Amino acid sequence: MTTYKGINGYAVQSLASDPSPSDEGQVWYNNASYAFKLAAVTTTGTWATGGNLNTPRYASGAAGTQTSALLVAGQNSVPNLATNAVESYNGTSWTSLGTSYPQTYFQLGGAGTQTAAVAWCGDIPSNYPPGVEVLSSDTNKWNGTSWTASGAYPRAQKAQGAAGTQTAALSAGGTNTSPGAPGTTTATNTYNGTSWTAVPGTLVTAYTFLNSMFGTQTSALAITGNTPNSVQSYNGTTWTVGTSMNTTRYASAFGNSSQSGVAFGGPPAVTSTEVWNGTSWTNNPTGLNTGRSNAVGFGTTSAGLAAGASSGSVPTDRATEAWTGPGTAVTKTITTS
Amino acid sequence: MAYKYCVAENWGVGFITNDDASKFQISGFPGNLWQIPADNRDANLWVSKVAGVWKTKEEAQAIVDAIVAQAQADWDALPDSEKNREPFGRQRPTAIVLE
Numbered sequence: 001m002t003t004y005k006g007i008n009g010y011a012v013q014s015l016a017s018d019p020s021p022s023d024e025g026q027v028w029y030n031n032a033s034y035a036f037k038l039a040a041v042t043t044t045g046t047w048a049t050g051g052n053l054n055t056p057r058y059a060s061g062a063a064g065t066q067t068s069a070l071l072v073a074g075q076n077s078v079p080n081l082a083t084n085a086v087e088s089y090n091g092t093s094w095t096s097l098g099t100s101y102p103q104t105y106f107q108l109g110g111a112g113t114q115t116a117a118v119a120w121c122g123d124i125p126s127n128y129p130p131g132v133e134v135l136s137s138d139t140n141k142w143n144g145t146s147w148t149a150s151g152a153y154p155r156a157q158k159a160q161g162a163a164g165t166q167t168a169a170l171s172a173g174g175t176n177t178s179p180g181a182p183g184t185t186t187a188t189n190t191y192n193g194t195s196w197t198a199v200p201g202t203l204v205t206a207y208t209f210l211n212s213m214f215g216t217q218t219s220a221l222a223i224t225g226n227t228p229n230s231v232q233s234y235n236g237t238t239w240t241v242g243t244s245m246n247t248t249r250y251a252s253a254f255g256n257s258s259q260s261g262v263a264f265g266g267p268p269a270v271t272s273t274e275v276w277n278g279t280s281w282t283n284n285p286t287g288l289n290t291g292r293s294n295a296v297g298f299g300t301t302s303a304g305l306a307a308g309a310s311s312g313s314v315p316t317d318r319a320t321e322a323w324t325g326p327g328t329a330v331t332k333t334i335t336t337s
Numbered sequence: 338m339a340y341k342y343c344v345a346e347n348w349g350v351g352f353i354t355n356d357d358a359s360k361f362q363i364s365g366f367p368g369n370l371w372q373i374p375a376d377n378r379d380a381n382l383w384v385s386k387v388a389g390v391w392k393t394k395e396e397a398q399a400i401v402d403a404i405v406a407q408a409q410a411d412w413d414a415l416p417d418s419e420k421n422r423e424p425f426g427r428q429r430p431t432a433i434v435l436e
Contacts, residue, residue, distance in 0.1 A: 042355075042359075044359075046358040046359050047353075047355075047358055048350075048354050048355045048357070048358055049347055049350060049352040049354075050349070050350060050354050051349040051350050051355040052347065052348070052349045091350075092349075092350050093349065093350075209417065215418040245433050267428065268428065268430065268431055269433075271364070281436060286358055286359075286362060289353050289358065289363050289364065290364070290365030290366070291365075319347050319349075319365075320349075322350075324355045330355060330356075332356055333356060336380075
């Protein structure tokens with residue numbers, strides 16, 4: 001009879017905890033959970049539940065990764081009330097930080113890491129006459145402890161695409177629709193940690209991008225905007241029209257660069273998820289566990305996070321979802337049926 | 338496909354694992370309502386894990402309807418100027434019809 005030892009030259013180990021790292025195909029017995037385990041590599045992506053937010057909100061600023069994230073301010077109910085709360089995430093739970101964002105904004109931009117972030121622009125809540133938007137050009141830097149005012153964005157606006165780091169951020173598009181204001185823009189600006197500079201390469205089409213741009217200052221992808229499944233790609237110099245997604249929706253996104261990313265969700269409660277490999281969009285067989293829109297995306301194509309969302313029926317949602325992309329090492333529990 | 342419904346509070350990490358998500362489709366709805374495939378062993382085990390309370394389809398629909406109705410009323414109370422400030426694509430909440 002073929003045995004595991006006969007094939008591998010050693011018996012199944014009995015371990016108190018799962019080994020890390022493990023080799024693909026490795027089998028062991030976890031004597032704490034009384035289960036046989038298998039090290040595998042995913043062929044498709046999956047969404048698992050992440051830690052719940054302390055302050056539900058959407059249209060926030062974001063920085064960081066799946067296991068080290070920073071969520072800044074945002075919209076937290078209908079009508080347009082906002083929060084200046086800042087929360088950090090360690091991969092398991094969200095912690096409300098004692099230091100709030102300097103202003104109560106939503107639809108702001110954010111980039112960087114959990115301990116070195118930058119946030120800019122945004123809309124101020126509706127304590128103003130109907131039809132009047134009060135928008136910001138403020139830029140603030142976060143050092144893990146406190147916020148410091150930095151060089152102002154070239155104009156007051158909201159809903160701009162955001163990508164990059166605290167010292168090399170990219171901002172594209174955005175809008176200011178107050179009466180007499182210039183509206184939606186094609187402008188692209190870079191940030192060097194101190195000030196913003198307009199770059200010659202402007203968007204192909206003037207759009208807003210809310211939590212739907214990802215990448216770096218020199219390689220970014222901006223999806224949806226004002227047209228549901230449109231895509232614009234940036235190479236550090238020029239913007240070009242990219243490959244449209246398969247599903248028409250206003251998706252949120254996260255990713256590594258213009259060559260790798262994940263698009264997910266959309267209003268009113270879309271669950272579908274697509275993976276971009278630099279050439280084409282592939283529909284993931286399974287989508288979000290709960291349809292959500294205006295979520296913030298963190299991380300990379302292999303390990304992402306969706307947080308801060310609304311759905312068509314629930315204005316704000318505390319729940320988050322963690323993405324494990326295709327080709328990622330995972331531990332599976334062996335069951336019989 | 339036939340579905341079953343349960344109510345369970347999402348506690349965060351571990352509520353739905355990647356392993357769960359790879360074995361069967363879980364769909365979340367307002368009111369901590371979860372839809373799973375009927376006659377699926379893994380799905381039934383998941384409901385036990387999360388201490389889900391089974392609901393009939395009619396009960397589940399009533400839970401969702403109540404939340405959607407409140408969300409629609411909240412939206413309708415907004416002045417048009419405020420509706421226009423909502424992020425692109427966000428509109429009046431729509432009814433959800435469970436399968």
